[in-house]
Amino acid sequence: MNSVFVYCEIEEGVVADVSLELLTKGRALASALGVRLEAIVLGSNLGGIEKQLFPYGVDVAWIADDRRLAPYTTLPHAKMLVKLFEAEKPQVALMGATSVGRDLGPRVSSALHSGLTADCTSLEIGDYTDAKTKREYKNLLYQIRPAFGGNIVATIVNPDCRPQMATVREGVMKKEILDPARVGEVKRLNVGEFLDDIDFVVKVIERHVEKSRLNIKGAAIIVSGGYGVGSRENFGLLHELANTLGGEVGASRAAVDAGFAEHARQIGQTGTTVRPKLYIACGISGQIQHTAGMEESSIVIAINTDPTAPINKFADYVITGDLNTVIPKMIQYYKKNSK
Amino acid sequence: MKELKIVVLAKQVPDTRNVGKDAMKADGTVNRAALPAIFNPEDLNALEQALRLKETFKGATVHILTMGPGRAAEIIREAMYRGADGGYLLSDRAFAGSDTLATSYAISRALGNLEYDIILCGRQAIDGDTAQVGPQVAEKLGLPQVTYAEEIRGIENGKITVKRRLERGVEVVECPLPTVVTVNGSAPACRPRNARLVMKYKYARASQEGAGERAELLDQHPYLRLTEWNVNDIRCEATELGLNGSPTKVKTIENVVFQAKESKALTADDAGIDELMKELIANHTIG
Numbered sequence: 001m002n003s004v005f006v007y008c009e010i011e012e013g014v015v016a017d018v019s020l021e022l023l024t025k026g027r028a029l030a031s032a033l034g035v036r037l038e039a040i041v042l043g044s045n046l047g048g049i050e051k052q053l054f055p056y057g058v059d060v061a062w063i064a065d066d067r068r069l070a071p072y073t074t075l076p077h078a079k080m081l082v083k084l085f086e087a088e089k090p091q092v093a094l095m096g097a098t099s100v101g102r103d104l105g106p107r108v109s110s111a112l113h114s115g116l117t118a119d120c121t122s123l124e125i126g127d128y129t130d131a132k133t134k135r136e137y138k139n140l141l142y143q144i145r146p147a148f149g150g151n152i153v154a155t156i157v158n159p160d161c162r163p164q165m166a167t168v169r170e171g172v173m174k175k176e177i178l179d180p181a182r183v184g185e186v187k188r189l190n191v192g193e194f195l196d197d198i199d200f201v202v203k204v205i206e207r208h209v210e211k212s213r214l215n216i217k218g219a220a221i222i223v224s225g226g227y228g229v230g231s232r233e234n235f236g237l238l239h240e241l242a243n244t245l246g247g248e249v250g251a252s253r254a255a256v257d258a259g260f261a262e263h264a265r266q267i268g269q270t271g272t273t274v275r276p277k278l279y280i281a282c283g284i285s286g287q288i289q290h291t292a293g294m295e296e297s298s299i300v301i302a303i304n305t306d307p308t309a310p311i312n313k314f315a316d317y318v319i320t321g322d323l324n325t326v327i328p329k330m331i332q333y334y335k336k337n338s339k
Numbered sequence: 340m341k342e343l344k345i346v347v348l349a350k351q352v353p354d355t356r357n358v359g360k361d362a363m364k365a366d367g368t369v370n371r372a373a374l375p376a377i378f379n380p381e382d383l384n385a386l387e388q389a390l391r392l393k394e395t396f397k398g399a400t401v402h403i404l405t406m407g408p409g410r411a412a413e414i415i416r417e418a419m420y421r422g423a424d425g426g427y428l429l430s431d432r433a434f435a436g437s438d439t440l441a442t443s444y445a446i447s448r449a450l451g452n453l454e455y456d457i458i459l460c461g462r463q464a465i466d467g468d469t470a471q472v473g474p475q476v477a478e479k480l481g482l483p484q485v486t487y488a489e490e491i492r493g494i495e496n497g498k499i500t501v502k503r504r505l506e507r508g509v510e511v512v513e514c515p516l517p518t519v520v521t522v523n524g525s526a527p528a529c530r531p532r533n534a535r536l537v538m539k540y541k542y543a544r545a546s547q548e549g550a551g552e553r554a555e556l557l558d559q560h561p562y563l564r565l566t567e568w569n570v571n572d573i574r575c576e577a578t579e580l581g582l583n584g585s586p587t588k589v590k591t592i593e594n595v596v597f598q599a600k601e602s603k604a605l606t607a608d609d610a611g612i613d614e615l616m617k618e619l620i621a622n623h624t625i626g
Contacts (some may be wrong), residue, residue: 050599071510073472074484087426099505103486106471110443111480118469128590142590148466153402159588202483202514205500209508220623247624251461263525264506270468278624287503298602299624301615314600316614321607329612337626 002091003038003060004030005163007081007101010043010054010070015052018096018170023174025123027057031124033089033139036060040084042077042189046069050186057178064189071207072100074192077200078107083194084290090163092141094123097167109165116165119269120291121172128157140164140297150269150288165234170201171217171273193228214267221278224267224294227254228283229323235260236294237327238282244331250274251288268293280322286311298300303327342398343494343538345389348446348460349382349403349418350477351411355465378414381461383529385522388491389459390422390530396494400424404432404449406442409547415565419540420532425562427453428545431569433577438585439467443475445580448573450480457499458519462487475520483514486521 003111006026008019023039030037031317036059041049043065050061059119062084069076071327081104093336095101109116122144122186126139141164143156158164216222224241237247237324242249251261267274279297284290286302286309294300295314302315312318321327353374387403393399403418403426405411415426429449437445450458458477463470470486477484484503492500492511503510504523543563544555550557557563570580578584605611620626 048601055349055437073512074486078478094356099487099503100614102470103427103474103484106439106443106469106474107478107484109471110440110475111439112584115438115440116471117587118467118471128588130588143587147592151355151594154589154594155590157590158586204510204512204513206511207508209505211509257524299619307416312602316600318602318604318610319607319615320604326607326612329609329614333613333616334620336626338620 001033001035002089002162004033004092005034005038005040005085005088005090005094006087007104008039008041008047009072009097009098010046011097013045013049015041015049016096016098016170017157018054018055018173020175021170021173022094022096022168023053023056023058024176024178025168025218026092027178028058029123029125029141030059030120031094033091038062038090039090040081042069042080044068050184054184055177055180056175056180057182059184060187061184062187062189064191064194065237066191067117067193068195071201072104073204074103074107074201075202076195077104079199080194081108082193085163093163093165093166095165097169101167105165105167107236110162112163114163114165115156116160116167117145117156118167119170119245120145120166121153123166123168123270128159130159135159142168146269146288146292150292169273174199177255188195216248216250217272217274219248219274220276220278221245221283222250222251222267222274222276222294222297223236223280224250224252224284224292225255225260225282226252226284227258227260229255229260229283230283232260232313234324238325241280241327242330245278246335247276247278248293250261250282252287254287281311281315282327285309287312342400343391343392343396343456344454345401345457345459346455347382347401347403347423348458348473349385349386349405349414350379350461350464350466351376351405351407352379352415352466353377364481370534376402376410376413377462377468378417379461381463381522381524383461384412384425384524385459385461386418386421386519386525386526387529388488388520388522389457392457392491392531393422402426402453404446404453406446406449406501409545410550410569412543412545412565413417415545416540416543417532419529419543420537422533424535426565427600428488428565429569429573430545430547430568433580436582436585437580439469439475440536440585440586441582441584442548443472443479443582444584445573445575446472447476447479448575450476452568452573456516458517460519462521462523470521474602477519480519482517482519484519484521485514486513488520488528489521489523491520498617518572530554552586618620
């Protein structure tokens with residue numbers, strides 16, 4: 001039976017979190033379909049990389065180790081995937097909704113004439129009946145994603161074309177080791193059989209990638225600001241509260257678009273999905289675009305001057321007032337009363 | 340170098356960033372009429388990069404290609420107000436219901452009618468946020484692609500140098516022309532309209548729009564007639580267009596409704612904040 005494939009990204013010899021999250025979801029999908037989970041790693045210096053994959057339930061690890069495959073460039077990675085998929089005919093292919101996956105996925109789907117759904121927030125297996133032809137399809141991949149600025153959620157299927165392709169953002173799925181002792185099969189790909197010199201016409205001539213990124217996904221406490229914060233300077237107050245409580249600062253898309261905070265802090269459908277134990281939403285109205293990325297927070301405090309702000313529906317505590325007076329009071333109380 | 344030919348792919352989109360209370364109808368479908376139609380923001384970033392190249396390279400031309408209803412000609416005019424030389428409207432009922440693959444097919448066929456060295460477009464459109472059409476057009480034309488572009492550094496010996504914005508840094512790549520470049524929102528904003536160009540082009544019309552109140556101008560100034568193409572003007576297979584040509588199908592669409600939490604309202608004064616903080620410390624949420 002045709003497998004579930006996951007394209008894995010490598011950062012400094014380590015499989016990216018987003019890829020491990022996809023392997024976890026891929027394992028669940030493969031088990032539901034009764035098929036194998038296969039991982040693809042294209043890069044360089046990949047000795048032993050399969051050991052990072054098998055614990056997540058990978059049955060087969062396809063590995064191409066060639067110095068020309070890192071750093072990532074579109075054409076060689078796309079061509080290898082297209083050829084491998086033509087030979088192996090996976091029914092499902094997943095990749096991260098990252099600057100790599102969102103560059104690679106559409107290219108591969110175009111070459112294979114297969115459907116690709118970007119930025120899925122949920123993936124399930126289910127049946128589908130075509131409304132016109134009445135034809136029934138069993139066990140399709142439901143690709144569930146927000147659309148139209150997050151105001152609707154659409155379930156997309158690819159009835160006839162394979163593979164059914166989807167990308168998912170980092171932090172949306174949970175990563176979970178299936179069995180630390182698990183071992184699978186390694187299949188090595190000979191790059192020379194896939195690629196020609198012409199595939200390497202695009203050259204990376206400079207690259208500056210920061211190693212440590214702010215870890216908004218892992219923060220237990222997030223103080224998040226929206227357009228209502230008003231300015232980049234006012235965000236300083238949020239940083240002060242976050243530092244006091246030992247948390248991180250997040251932002252809504254509107255605040256990032258307005259230049260109040262950097263994109264790495266963006267929470268929501270086009271940013272990061274977070275699940276902290278405490279989420280303090282300051283000057284955030286609560287558009288679906290944003291709340292979809294924080295609704296699983298344990299406790300939510302909303303601070304907003306508008307008593308009818310939609311964010312209040314998600315909040316355990318609603319404070320109607322100006323964050324510029326509320327936040328200093330919170331800092332003051334905490335400093336006085338915490339140990 | 341021969342004169343540089345630049346095509347900017349642009350889309351008119353509903354402004355999903357400013358969704359009001361009447362944006363959704365009672366039946367859960369989108370009330371498009373309640374949303375203003377705008378120039379897709381990142382396509383404006385792409386246009387700015389194109390206009391900068393036009394300034395740098397003598398004789399360079401910038402043309403817009405957009406697919407949509409007659410109304411989408413608005414963004415061709417908008418681009419001309421900012422310095423584009425002209426544009427093409429690809430418009431036909433046969434394109435209705437296209438997913439990204441069918442869209443990229445139609446656009447790549449329309450590009451077959453044009454000469455180009457660089458195809459620029461926004462990274463993604465705000466109505467779908469997929470970022471797929473740019474790379475899919477590149478693949479269909481057999482061109483390389485540079486996505487997430489923030490700045491075009493230069494063009495030399497038939498190669499373009501582009502700075503890309505990645506999640507945690509930047510990358511500079513060199514790519515032979517012709518190529519497709521998709522531009523990120525972090526790139527410089529588009530210049531404003533030029534008053535002289537607004538005067539010059541404000542009566543430009545695609546035929547679908549009708550001639551408007553100044554029909555005589557269209558006869559006097561042929562450049563005011565915006566080129567419009569339908570399926571018969573591009574070499575394409577009908578099976579690859581619209582719903583038929585779209586591998587992805589929408590199974591269901593649901594309006595997003597959330598179960599409201601039971602929330603505790605607190606006052607913004609000292610007593611209210613003290614009560615809140617006391618509770619949070621007591622239940623070990625903080626501290």
